[in-house]
Amino acid sequence: MTTKASSVWISDLSHTFKKQTKPTLKNINLTIPKGQLTALIGRSGCGKSTLLQMLAGLLIPSDGAVRINAHTVTKPSAKWNMMFQKPSLYPWMTVRENAALGLVFSGTYKAKQDRVETLLEMVGLAEHKDKNVQQLSGGQQQRVALARSLATEPEILLLDEPFSALDAFTRTQLQNEVAEICHNQGITMVMVTHDIDEAVAMADKVVIMSQNPGEIVGEMEVNLTYPRDRSVDEFISLKEKLFNEFEKIDIAKQNSINEDNL
Amino acid sequence: MSDSQIKPQLSFGQALAGFKNLPNWLQSMINATSGMLILLLVWWIGGILISANPDTEAFAAFAPEATFSALWYLIETGSIWETIYSSLSRIISGLFWGVVIGVPTGVLVGYFLMFRQIANMPFQFLRMISPLAWMPIAVLAFETWDSAIVFLLAMATIWPIVFGTAHGVQRIDPNWFQVARNLGADGYQMLRRVIMPAIAQDVFAGIRLAIGVAWVVLVPAEYLGVTSGLGYAINDARDTLEYDTLAAVVVVIGVIGYLLDFIAVTLIKRYSWHVE
Numbered sequence: 001m002t003t004k005a006s007s008v009w010i011s012d013l014s015h016t017f018k019k020q021t022k023p024t025l026k027n028i029n030l031t032i033p034k035g036q037l038t039a040l041i042g043r044s045g046c047g048k049s050t051l052l053q054m055l056a057g058l059l060i061p062s063d064g065a066v067r068i069n070a071h072t073v074t075k076p077s078a079k080w081n082m083m084f085q086k087p088s089l090y091p092w093m094t095v096r097e098n099a100a101l102g103l104v105f106s107g108t109y110k111a112k113q114d115r116v117e118t119l120l121e122m123v124g125l126a127e128h129k130d131k132n133v134q135q136l137s138g139g140q141q142q143r144v145a146l147a148r149s150l151a152t153e154p155e156i157l158l159l160d161e162p163f164s165a166l167d168a169f170t171r172t173q174l175q176n177e178v179a180e181i182c183h184n185q186g187i188t189m190v191m192v193t194h195d196i197d198e199a200v201a202m203a204d205k206v207v208i209m210s211q212n213p214g215e216i217v218g219e220m221e222v223n224l225t226y227p228r229d230r231s232v233d234e235f236i237s238l239k240e241k242l243f244n245e246f247e248k249i250d251i252a253k254q255n256s257i258n259e260d261n262l
Numbered sequence: 263m264s265d266s267q268i269k270p271q272l273s274f275g276q277a278l279a280g281f282k283n284l285p286n287w288l289q290s291m292i293n294a295t296s297g298m299l300i301l302l303l304v305w306w307i308g309g310i311l312i313s314a315n316p317d318t319e320a321f322a323a324f325a326p327e328a329t330f331s332a333l334w335y336l337i338e339t340g341s342i343w344e345t346i347y348s349s350l351s352r353i354i355s356g357l358f359w360g361v362v363i364g365v366p367t368g369v370l371v372g373y374f375l376m377f378r379q380i381a382n383m384p385f386q387f388l389r390m391i392s393p394l395a396w397m398p399i400a401v402l403a404f405e406t407w408d409s410a411i412v413f414l415l416a417m418a419t420i421w422p423i424v425f426g427t428a429h430g431v432q433r434i435d436p437n438w439f440q441v442a443r444n445l446g447a448d449g450y451q452m453l454r455r456v457i458m459p460a461i462a463q464d465v466f467a468g469i470r471l472a473i474g475v476a477w478v479v480l481v482p483a484e485y486l487g488v489t490s491g492l493g494y495a496i497n498d499a500r501d502t503l504e505y506d507t508l509a510a511v512v513v514v515i516g517v518i519g520y521l522l523d524f525i526a527v528t529l530i531k532r533y534s535w536h537v538e
Binding site for chain 1: 440446447456460
């Protein structure tokens, strides 16, 4: 089961919310090649979730554009699918019905129902498929959300801190699984996080964002193979490097804001 | 050794403990039957007291024996079915209009803040008016008595349905909309797969309340001009001093009201998505 990956181009993107004078995002330029796993990292309020919503077509930028495979993103599509912080499953449906919902919406469920079964098996929920989703644990619910996102064969998987509400053990396990699935199936992934460990564990490239306004201020490649061993020196030193880089950029940005305000 | 020492005595505490060990469904059935038996007992004692008092003995036919005998006569002759059919068809028509107008209005009230702000005061004002207060207007506005009664029933049912639906819509998790849009849902799919299942239990809870109000309003509404229905049957029995028939119709009203409520509760349970 492989999925066609695609490229993302973000060009000169800026965004100012209504009733606000300062932009939330300013001059964002980013290219994400096919199949790359990218993490957007930054402090709360730096606009990284806003940027992700624009990639999903849930928000339209004030200026600039997001293109996926040369198509300008103007509305949501199952082809660029988002997993949210909360699994937001439909509590009146079973595990299978939730996972199949995207296919039901596109009218392809009958033709592709085997895919749902395969995905539920892949995320370890085959034996729970007829249960109501309220009977599952938080980690299992997030797995259903993952299966639901993958069922529509997305070209891009967008993750908005999807594991932040889970316990440490489940979080680590799911981080590894999602990264491997995307990597093996060639799915382009863009993830928002403020967890440095998560960024290094899952991404090929980490993009650092600053706030007021949200800008891309740095990038770091993570050249580690999957599955990633978090105990090796290379992993730990990359985490330290990213943390130092983030801190350096953050302090520089704060200083420049303070100077501007003087 | 005396007899009392030999016979095993079951204390109240032991009996209560034994009762609590019974399966839940059996406890529930025993409790429900006990409730009905208490009601019958009170009714029976009331009947004896009424018969014993020379001032009230004319109303002795309200007692259970006379009532059940009159009820059996109504069933045997088949006249009760036509009466029930007339009333139920009016209730269903009133409820139909209550749902057709109430559910979409409730969705608008629940979904759009501006609509809610505009509608809140007028709706609260209208809700507080007794449905029976519309009677003179209904008589003027509608050509037939039947239509006037259906209008009164619609006025009784609409508000619980509007507010029940609006409450359901307001409880919808906004993320459900976002996820559905993200998965490619169009407007109809959003309504069919997200909004309707999410609010179904609240709509049926509104319908349950509406049935209760409509059933109460039905009897006085059927005093209006019509010559069929349970309300008419009560009025007619009173005028002809057939108190046993009057009481039998009251029993029928209670039984049907209970059955309608049972159907509504079953629908609420069927569409409730909360896992116990």
